[in-house]
Amino acid sequence: MAILVITEKPSVAMDIGKVLGSFKRKDGYLEKDSMIVSWAVGHLVGLAMPQDYNPELEKWNLDTLPILPDQFRLKPNPATRKQLQVLKGLINRQDVDRLINACDAGREGELIFRNIVQFLNCHKPHYRLWLSETTPAAIRNAFSNLRTSAEVENLSRAATARSQADWIVGINATRGYTAKHREKLTVGRVQTPTLALIVNRDREIEDFTPVDYWEIEAGFNTGQQIYKGKWFRDKQDRFTVREEAEEIQSKLIHGSPAQVTKIEQKEKIEQPPMLFNLTDLQKESNKRFGFTAEQTLSIAQKLYENHLLTYPRTDSRYLTVAMAATLPARLNALRRTELGTVVSGIADTDVNSKRYVDDSKVSDHPAIVVTEVSPDLSALTADETKIYILVARRMMGIFLPPARIQKTSIVTSCKGETFISKGKVLLEPGWKALYSNDTEDDDAPALPALMEGQEIKLQEAQV
Incomplete structure (x- = not known):
C-alpha cells in the first residue's frame, strides 16, 4: 500500500522528494514504492459564488440580499483544474490507503488541503506534516512525528469559519454598496476596517494644527570641552511666544559664569531583544x-x-x-x-x-x-x-551578555536660569556589539566629567 503526500506548492514537493530520495518524476507527482508526493498550486478549490447556487443571482440587486447559503459549496479553480484531476486520480487509486497533508503549516494550508479532500469526497484517513522549516533534518523529523487529523481539527474549523465569514461579509456588503451607489465598491471583513483605520488616522493628521514653539539651547565651556544644555524651569522647557525666549536669551552673554548644580548618574542594564515574530x-x-x-x-x-x-x-x-x-x-x-x-x-x-x-x-x-x-x-x-x-x-x-549603560543627567545654572544636559556611555556593549555601526543613540552623546559645584563659563545661547 502507498501513502499520498500533498504539498501546497511544487517546490516543497521537490524538497521532500530530495530528502526522502528514490522518487521518479511523473506528470504532476513524484512516486516511489510506498509513497507518492503531489501538490496543489495554491487554492485548487474555493467557495462557490452566488450564481453557482442560483443563476438569477448573477445580477447584483439589493432585493436578493442577504445571500446566506444553507450549506456552502466548493468549486474548482479553472486555472488549476488539471492538477486537481491529477490529485483526484491519485486519491482514488486502490493502493493509496492514507494521506499526509504537507501544505504550509498554518490555517491557510489546512484549508487548502481540507477543501481538496472534501470536494473529491475522500474519506481515507489523513495525517498532518508540520514543518516550521524545510531543511533536510526538519523534514525527516516532521515525518517521524506526524500529527493526527484530530490534533489539527480546531485549526481546520477556524480556517473554514474565516473563509465563510469572508464570503458572507464580502459578497453581501460589496453587492449592497455597489447596488446602492451604482459604483463598484469592494467591502471586506478585514479590508474595510483596516481602510477605516487608515482613513481615520489620515484625517487626524489632516486636522492637526501645528503650533510653533521655541527652545533655548546653551553651550557651556569647561575649559577643555563644550557641552550643550536645554533651558527648563520646573516643568516648562519651551515657549509659545518667541519674545519670551529672546528676553531670557538676552541676559545669557558669552563668558557669563555658570555652575554645575546637580549631577545624577544611573546604570541601566539592557537585555538582548526578544526573537523576531x-x-x-x-x-x-x-x-x-x-x-x-x-x-x-x-x-x-x-x-x-x-x-x-x-x-x-x-x-x-x-x-x-x-x-x-x-x-x-x-x-x-x-x-x-x-x-x-x-x-x-x-x-x-x-x-x-x-x-x-x-x-x-x-x-x-x-x-x-x-x-x-x-x-x-x-x-x-x-x-x-x-x-x-x-x-x-x-x-x-540571545547568546551574548546584557549591555551596561551609564546615563548621566547634569543641571547647569547661569544667570538664574537652569539647563538640563543628558548623555550616556556604553560601559559594556554585550549584545550591542552586534550593532556597532548603529547611530540611533547619537542624540544622547557622552558628557564631560564634571563635579557638582564646578564653575564653568557660558559659551553661547541660542533660541
Whole structure:
C-alpha cells in the first residue's frame, strides 16, 4: 500500500522528494514504492459564488440580499483544474490507503488541503506534516512525528469559519454598496476596517494644527570641552511666544559664569531583544531598510523556501525546548558570514532562559531564526541578505551578555536660569556589539566629567 503526500506548492514537493530520495518524476507527482508526493498550486478549490447556487443571482440587486447559503459549496479553480484531476486520480487509486497533508503549516494550508479532500469526497484517513522549516533534518523529523487529523481539527474549523465569514461579509456588503451607489465598491471583513483605520488616522493628521514653539539651547565651556544644555524651569522647557525666549536669551552673554548644580548618574542594564515574530521583523526592517510589511514577508518567505529561515508567518517570539537544542548548529551555519568572528567568540551555546525558550508560548510556529543550512550570501539578492543578517543578529543576541549603560543627567545654572544636559556611555556593549555601526543613540552623546559645584563659563545661547 502507498501513502499520498500533498504539498501546497511544487517546490516543497521537490524538497521532500530530495530528502526522502528514490522518487521518479511523473506528470504532476513524484512516486516511489510506498509513497507518492503531489501538490496543489495554491487554492485548487474555493467557495462557490452566488450564481453557482442560483443563476438569477448573477445580477447584483439589493432585493436578493442577504445571500446566506444553507450549506456552502466548493468549486474548482479553472486555472488549476488539471492538477486537481491529477490529485483526484491519485486519491482514488486502490493502493493509496492514507494521506499526509504537507501544505504550509498554518490555517491557510489546512484549508487548502481540507477543501481538496472534501470536494473529491475522500474519506481515507489523513495525517498532518508540520514543518516550521524545510531543511533536510526538519523534514525527516516532521515525518517521524506526524500529527493526527484530530490534533489539527480546531485549526481546520477556524480556517473554514474565516473563509465563510469572508464570503458572507464580502459578497453581501460589496453587492449592497455597489447596488446602492451604482459604483463598484469592494467591502471586506478585514479590508474595510483596516481602510477605516487608515482613513481615520489620515484625517487626524489632516486636522492637526501645528503650533510653533521655541527652545533655548546653551553651550557651556569647561575649559577643555563644550557641552550643550536645554533651558527648563520646573516643568516648562519651551515657549509659545518667541519674545519670551529672546528676553531670557538676552541676559545669557558669552563668558557669563555658570555652575554645575546637580549631577545624577544611573546604570541601566539592557537585555538582548526578544526573537523576531513576523510583526517585529516587519517593523525592524521598515525602520532599518524602509521595507514595506509586504516586502519583508515576501523576502522572508523566499528565504524560508530556500531553507535559510524558519517559517515566517508566526506570532511567537519564543523557541521550544526541542528547538533550543538545535541552536549550536544554527550558530555554526553563520561562521562563514560577516558574523563569523562573533560566533567564534560565543563559548556557551546553552540557552534555556524562559525569556527565549518556552513551549507554552509557541502555538503553531516558533520565533523566526536561521536554519542549520550555511548560506551562500553571494547567491542572495541584496535585500535577501539584509533580512537574513537581521534575523541572524537577533538570534545571536540571545547568546551574548546584557549591555551596561551609564546615563548621566547634569543641571547647569547661569544667570538664574537652569539647563538640563543628558548623555550616556556604553560601559559594556554585550549584545550591542552586534550593532556597532548603529547611530540611533547619537542624540544622547557622552558628557564631560564634571563635579557638582564646578564653575564653568557660558559659551553661547541660542533660541
